[in-house]
Amino acid sequence: MDTSLQICEDCDTVHRRRPLSRGEVARCACCGAELDRHHGLGVNELLALVLTSGIVFVVANVWPIVTLGLNGQHVSARLWGVILAMWERGAPIVAVIAAATLFFFPALRMLLLGLVLVQARRGRRGAGFRPAMVALHYLRPWTMNEVFVLGTLVAIVKVRAYFEVATDPGLYGYVALMMLITVFSGVDLRRLWELAREPAA
Amino acid sequence: MSAPPRAVELGLVGCTVCGQVCRAPGPLAQAACPRCGAVLRRRKAGSLARSWAFLIAAFIFYIPANLLPIMRTVSLGDVDDNTILSGVVELWVKGSPDLAVIVFAASIMVPMLKFVVLATLLVCAQRRSRWAQVQRARLYRLVDLIGYWSMLDVFVVSLLTALVRFGFFSEVEPLPGVIYFGLTVILTMLASMSFDPRLTWDTDKDAP
Numbered sequence A: 001m002d003t004s005l006q007i008c009e010d011c012d013t014v015h016r017r018r019p020l021s022r023g024e025v026a027r028c029a030c031c032g033a034e035l036d037r038h039h040g041l042g043v044n045e046l047l048a049l050v051l052t053s054g055i056v057f058v059v060a061n062v063w064p065i066v067t068l069g070l071n072g073q074h075v076s077a078r079l080w081g082v083i084l085a086m087w088e089r090g091a092p093i094v095a096v097i098a099a100a101t102l103f104f105f106p107a108l109r110m111l112l113l114g115l116v117l118v119q120a121r122r123g124r125r126g127a128g129f130r131p132a133m134v135a136l137h138y139l140r141p142w143t144m145n146e147v148f149v150l151g152t153l154v155a156i157v158k159v160r161a162y163f164e165v166a167t168d169p170g171l172y173g174y175v176a177l178m179m180l181i182t183v184f185s186g187v188d189l190r191r192l193w194e195l196a197r198e199p200a201a
Numbered sequence B: 001m002s003a004p005p006r007a008v009e010l011g012l013v014g015c016t017v018c019g020q021v022c023r024a025p026g027p028l029a030q031a032a033c034p035r036c037g038a039v040l041r042r043r044k045a046g047s048l049a050r051s052w053a054f055l056i057a058a059f060i061f062y063i064p065a066n067l068l069p070i071m072r073t074v075s076l077g078d079v080d081d082n083t084i085l086s087g088v089v090e091l092w093v094k095g096s097p098d099l100a101v102i103v104f105a106a107s108i109m110v111p112m113l114k115f116v117v118l119a120t121l122l123v124c125a126q127r128r129s130r131w132a133q134v135q136r137a138r139l140y141r142l143v144d145l146i147g148y149w150s151m152l153d154v155f156v157v158s159l160l161t162a163l164v165r166f167g168f169f170s171e172v173e174p175l176p177g178v179i180y181f182g183l184t185v186i187l188t189m190l191a192s193m194s195f196d197p198r199l200t201w202d203t204d205k206d207a208p
Helices: A043-062 A079-088 A092-122 A129-142 A145-159 A169-185 A191-195 B047-067 B084-094 B097-126 B133-163 B176-194 B197-201
Strands: A005-007 A014-016 A025-027 A034-037 A066-070 A073-077 A164-167 B012-014 B021-023 B071-075 B078-082 B170-174
Touching (some): A005 B012, A005 B021, A043 A092, A066 B133, A073 A079, A073 B133, A092 A129, A092 B176, A145 A164, A145 A169, A145 B084, A145 B097, A145 B133, B047 B084, B071 B133, B084 B097, B097 B176, B097 B197, B133 B176
Antiparallel strands (some): A005 A014, A025 A034, B012 B021, B071 B078, B071 B170
């Protein structure tokens, strides 16, 4: 297998790999798709980011996101409250979509990312490296935390006229999570295949 | 500069899952990628048929998603049903026009754009057309990137349902439109994932 070559996934053009300098992005000469970019973040930095995201994820889920007040009554919502509300009020399909894209898939992605990064750091592929890398490839489009943050903002504006609105720590947790997810979504995980070698049989 | 070679010409195939460059299996044989174990294919299996199926299904669901109301607001016994479009109008009038523009873009423009762009890409790929290949490649990447933002309104309704629970004074309830809308978004995402962008470049000359 030749690792000096790479094939553009958008148009099947074969390119020769070349080392990139800081901030450089390699683009396909035929269709303009991004082939490769310089990585500023090493495995250790990525592992630290995943750990931080894990902590922020807990904060975002344990504390309420927003509290509404009306006539001295208060209602606050956590992510799971939102999911259960949809389940109980006649939209179970939406509840399942929200649970998957806002909770289970992001959580799974962080766990798997942690697993492959720990192994890449050791330089060896251990149990589950291959299925974890494949699963990460398929999970990638199915996390929607950033959409949820914007949705929260829209919801706040919609109810502002009728209720007292207070934002809670959960919302800040979500904003932080959104930024962290954006950072490691830009990282090409495929280089981990090269960093973690196959164990000698 | 002469055009760089394509994988087909060199007898290579790129793994869609891990990016590994592999020797292409025989014309009918299926092989697994030596690195990640995914099935190696020159092109995604049944890409055009699958993509059309998801796109048509998404379009069918898009009609009730827009015609049916997505949520009911009850305030002091006053019932008000909102569709996607009326929600945007209300946000424009009472809330903030900038957010109304964002919601309009996410829930109305993005899905419409996806229908038009994916249908165009599919028709052109079927005809092996050479028309505007670079632009078509760019449009595909755009559609793939922005597709999931359409889920915005679904999350707004979910959050309001959980938050606005003040009994007689104020309640929000989800209505069937929001389910159809959520399914439309999922189906358009599946349609754009099923499309193989390499088909845009498979013109008569180098058809595999």
